[in-house]
Structure formats: structure tokens, C-alpha cells
Amino acid sequence: MLKTLLIITLLPACAAAQDRVSVGVYHGRPVTRLTLSPHASGQVTAERALLKGKVTLTAAGGLVRCKDRKALDGRKTVKLSAYGGGVWLSGPGLPRRLHKGDITITARGGRLRVTAMVPIEIYLQGVVSYEAKDLSRPEAFKAQAVAARTYALTKVQSHVREGFNICDTPHCQFYAGFAEVNPVAARAVMQTAGEMITYKGKPISAFYHSACGGFTEGVSAVWPYGDLPYLKSVQDGPAARPYCSPSTGFRWKKKITFADLERALRRDRWLKDGEKISGVSVRGHGKSGRPLKLAVSAGGRVVEVPTSDFYHAVGRTLGWTAMPGNLFELYSGTDHIIMEGKGAGHGVGMCQWGAEGMAAKGFKYWEILEHYYTGTRIEKIKKDNK
Ligand SMILES: [Zn+2]
Ligand SMILES: [Zn+2]
Numbered sequence: 055m056l057k058t059l060l061i062i063t064l065l066p067a068c069a070a071a072q073d074r075v076s077v078g079v080y081h082g083r084p085v086t087r088l089t090l091s092p093h094a095s096g097q098v099t100a101e102r103a104l105l106k107g108k109v110t111l112t113a114a115g116g117l118v119r120c121k122d123r124k125a126l127d128g129r130k131t132v133k134l135s136a137y138g139g140g141v142w143l144s145g146p147g148l149p150r151r152l153h154k155g156d157i158t159i160t161a162r163g164g165r166l167r168v169t170a171m172v173p174i175e176i177y178l179q180g181v182v183s184y185e186a187k188d189l190s191r192p193e194a195f196k197a198q199a200v201a202a203r204t205y206a207l208t209k210v211q212s213h214v215r216e217g218f219n220i221c222d223t224p225h226c227q228f229y230a231g232f233a234e235v236n237p238v239a240a241r242a243v244m245q246t247a248g249e250m251i252t253y254k255g256k257p258i259s260a261f262y263h264s265a266c267g268g269f270t271e272g273v274s275a276v277w278p279y280g281d282l283p284y285l286k287s288v289q290d291g292p293a294a295r296p297y298c299s300p301s302t303g304f305r306w307k308k309k310i311t312f313a314d315l316e317r318a319l320r321r322d323r324w325l326k327d328g329e330k331i332s333g334v335s336v337r338g339h340g341k342s343g344r345p346l347k348l349a350v351s352a353g354g355r356v357v358e359v360p361t362s363d364f365y366h367a368v369g370r371t372l373g374w375t376a377m378p379g380n381l382f383e384l385y386s387g388t389d390h391i392i393m394e395g396k397g398a399g400h401g402v403g404m405c406q407w408g409a410e411g412m413a414a415k416g417f418k419y420w421e422i423l424e425h426y427y428t429g430t431r432i433e434k435i436k437k438d439n440k
Contacts, residue, residue, distance in 0.1 A: 075177055075206065077229060078213055079157075079168040080148055081221035087112050087146055088159065088166050093139030100134050101125055105141075113161035132159045140232055143168065152233040169218045175247055177220075178203055181227045182239040185262075188302070189406065191413035195242035197422040200432060201404050202227060203243075204250045204260040246419070248435040251427055253284045258430055262404035265298040266290050266342070267381040267397025270426060275340030276362050276380065276402050284427045287341035290408045297411030304396060304407075306378050310368065311390045318371035319350065322363065329353030334386045344381050344401060362400065403427065 091108045092098040098105040100123070109122040111132065120126040133156070134141060140154035155172035178199060186198040209226050210219040222229040250257050259282065261273070273285035291297035298304065312331040319325040329352040337358060338346035348364050350357045359367070361380050368377045382395030397405075404426040412422045420432050 073173060074155075074171055075174050075210060075220050076169050076171045076218040077177060078216060078218040078221040079143070079151070079153060079170050079231075081213075081223050081225075083148060085145060085148065085166040085168060086164070088148075088168065089142075089144045090134065091142040091144070092136075093142060093152060095139035096136060096141055097138040098134060098136045098141045100132060101129075105134070111159060111166060113164050113166045115164060116161050118159060118161045118166070130161060133157070134159070143231075149230070150233075151231040153231045167217075174203070174206065175243055177229065178206065178243045179235050179240045180229050180232055181206070182243055183234055183236040184228050184230055186239055186242075186406065187236070188264075189410045190238075191410055192238060192242060193413035193417065193419045193422065194406070194409040195238050196246050196419035197404065197409045197413075198262070198406065199239070199242040199246045200249050200251060200419065200423060201260040201262050203246070203248075204257050205262070207250065208257055208259055249432050250435060251423055251430045252433045253427070253430045255433075258282075258284050258427060260404070260427065261285065261400070261402040262406060262426075263379075263397075263399030263401055264405075265301040265304060265379070265397040265399065265407040266296070266401050266405035267298070267304070267379060267395065268293065268296040269342035269381075269401075270403065270405055271340045271342040271344050271381075271401040273402050275342075275344060275346060276400055278360070284430050285402055286428045288426060288428065290405050291411060296408065297415075298397060298405050298407035300411060301398070301407035303378060303398065305394075306396070306398075307392065307394045308377055309390055309392050310372065310376060313389075314372055314376075315350075315368070315391065316352070318367045319352075319357075319359065319364075321371050322367035324350070324357055324359050324363070324367065325352055334384065334391050336384050342381060342401060345384065348384070365400075 089108055089110045092105055112119045118129050118132050126132050135156050136154050140152050142152050144150040153170050155170045157170045160167045181202045182199050186195050213221055220226040251260050268290055270288050272287045273279055274281045316331055331352045333351045335349045336345040337349045340346055345361050347358045347360050365377055365380050378398040379395055380401055381397050382393040385392045409422045
């Protein structure tokens with residue numbers, strides 16, 4: 055079963071990216087008021103003075119306002135250093151989150167922008183705890199840790215114009231801080247510290263998803279990118295019982311009315327106002343059987359919507375459970391569609407539930423990664439000895 059050995063070589067320092075990343079916290083949400091509250095075991099300073107109780111910050115134009123502590127009032131930027139247990143952040147319409155690291159709060163246009171500079175290995179503990187929350191096997195966690203590290207390091211330029219490296223939403227990777235760090239996830243990150251997935255010596259785009267439904271899909275069939283040799287369609291275990299088949303909701307059936315679909319497609323500008331859907335059909339299939347496009351007949355014309363755009367439009371308007379994944383068969387009725395599918399998510403790269411299934415069968419994390427990312431290897435980032 056253990057057909058390959060883990061190959062650890064050293065990547066040159068230029069590929070090592072960085073030890074710390076700055077994360078845009080509450081990215082995409084308007085932050086008008088922010089309460090900082092040190093964790094019971096937090097060692098938190100604000101502008102170099104120890105923070106013991108709660109303080110609330112607001113923004114007035116380009117200035118931070120703070121009634122609780124004069125030293126923080128009237129600045130453009132407030133700098134926090136949050137170590138030990140960290141600091142709780144909360145505010146109206148914001149989920150309460152525990153963060154650590156060097157946190158910068160800047161006022162701009164009457165809103166507060168929050169960034170947290172954290173060691174990447176610590177950031178990954180938060181990411182993996184969330185991303186692998188349904189998993190239980192240590193080898194699956196380790197595969198997730200290496201995939202998440204690789205993915206993060208290829209995304210560090212994503213938000214440089216906005217003044218940080220990575221956002222805390224699924225656009226980069228979902229990161230909710232440290233309140234629910236799972237010890238298995240933390241251990242998996244530590245045990246794989248610095249390891250990345252490479253293809254011909256370069257870090258890969260390590261996409262991953264919840265459950266592939268039996269076959270992953272080649273990247274070009276899902277998104278309008280070129281083909282990548284390491285993101286091919288792979289069969290995920292025996293046809294009768296794919297590795298990811300124990301996932302919750304592996305088989306699903308969903309009905310969407312034309313009226314709801316019109317709303318979703320109108321919002322994403324696939325349909326014009328007043329256009330009524332009369333039918334939907336599939337145009338072409340990827341290697342895994344995923345529909346490539348959906349032909350929507352509406353208002354006397356046929357609009358071809360790539361499946362990933364259709365999935366996005368439905369998820370954004372009707373909720374992400376309205377259409378769990380993109381591997382499905384479609385039946386079009388007179389006023390609704392029915393989709394019968396398998397798996398969840400986009401189907402590209404590592405199947406998280408499949409990683410769990412492979413770990414249950416005794417595969418090691420590098421074998422799991424090699425299965426989903428064709429022709430790749432694991433390499434360790436060389437540390438600069440500064
Ligand atoms: Zn992002
Ligand atoms: Zn799978």
C-alpha cells in the first residue's frame with residue numbers, strides 16, 4: 055500500500071515566500087464599531103499600554119475614536135499586540151472572533167479596517183481547524199494542512215493593493231481566528247511544518263473541495279483557466295464505493311423553481327428583467343460527468359451559463375445548500391428543475407471527504423496528496439537563517 059516514500063527536499067529560499075502573513079479580518083463587511091476584549095489568558099497591548107478591560111473603537115472619517123481610553127482616541131491607526139490567549143473582536147453584525155498577532159486597526163471613510171499579522175503556521179492552525187472540521191483522521195488533517203499551506207502561499211499577493219496578503223473569507227481561505235482551534239489540526243500543521251506540494255519544483259494551486267462524488271474534475275472543465283497537469287480528473291476509489299461516499303449528503307436531490315432561478319440568474323446578470331425561463335438543459339460534460347454549461351431558455355433566447363457561474367448564482371441568492379455541488383443530472387419540468395447529484399463543492403483538486411476515506415484505509419498524507427494532485431511531490435520550504 056505504501057508505494058511511495060515521502061520525498062522531502064529543500065525549495066530555494068525564493069520560493070519560501072514568507073514566515074508571516076497579514077490577514078484582512080472581517081473582509082467585505084462594514085466595520086463601524088469594534089469592541090476589543092482581551093482573552094482571560096491574553097497578553098494584549100494597545101499602543102504599547104497593557105489592555106485589561108474592554109474598549110470600543112469607532113471611526114469618524116479617517117480617525118479612530120475611543121471613549122474608553124484617551125490614548126487611543128483621535129489616531130489614524132491603532133496598533134495592538136495580542137499574544138497568549140489573544141484578543142476577542144466583536145461588533146454589530148460581526149461574528150465574535152478570537153485573534154492573535156500584531157493587529158492594526160485603521161480608520162478610513164468612517165469605517166474601520168482590521169488586519170492581523172500572524173506567523174503563517176499559526177494562521178494555518180485556524181484555517182485547518184475550520185476546513186477539516188468534519189474530518190477526524192490525523193492523516194487527513196495533515197493532507198489538509200499541506201494543501202492549505204500551499205494554497206495560502208500562492209495567494210499572498212491577492213490583496214496587496216488593499217494593504218494585506220490574504221482575506222479571511224473563502225475567496226482566499228476561511229479563517230475565523232483561534233476560538234475553535236482543534237488540537238488535531240494544530241498538531242497536523244506542526245507535524246508538516248513548512249511542507250508544500252510542488253509540480254516540477256514550483257508550488258501548485260492546491261484547490262480542494264468537500265466531496266467529489268466519485269470523480270474529481272480537471273480544472274479547465276470547471277473554471278475558465280487553462281489546463282494544469284496536476285489538476286486532472288481522478289477516480290476517487292472504487293466505483294461502487296468512492297472514498298468520499300461516507301460524507302454527509304453524498305447523494306442529493308434538489309428542486310429549484312423557475313421563479314427562484316430567475317431571481318438568481320437576474321442578480322448575476324445572466325437574465326434581463328422580465329425574462330421568463332421556459333426550460334433548462336445541459337450542454338456538454340467534463341471527464342467526471344460534470345455538466346460544462348447549462349442552456350437556459352428564457353425570453354425567446356438561450357443563455358449558456360457555465361456550470362460554475364450557475365452554481366455561484368444559485369448559491370449567492372438561494373443559499374449554498376440549494377445546490378450543494380456541480381456533479382448532477384438535471385431534469386427540467388414546466389416550472390422548475392430537479393437536480394440529482396453527488397458530492398459537494400467544485401470538484402477540483404483534493405476531495406476532503408476522500409482524504410478522510412483514504413486515511414481510514416491506511417494511506418499516508420503524502421499518498422493522499424499524490425492521489426489528488428497528479429505528478430506532484432511534497433517539498434519542504436528552506437528556512438532563511440536570519
Ligand atoms: Zn481573498
Ligand atoms: Zn471524493
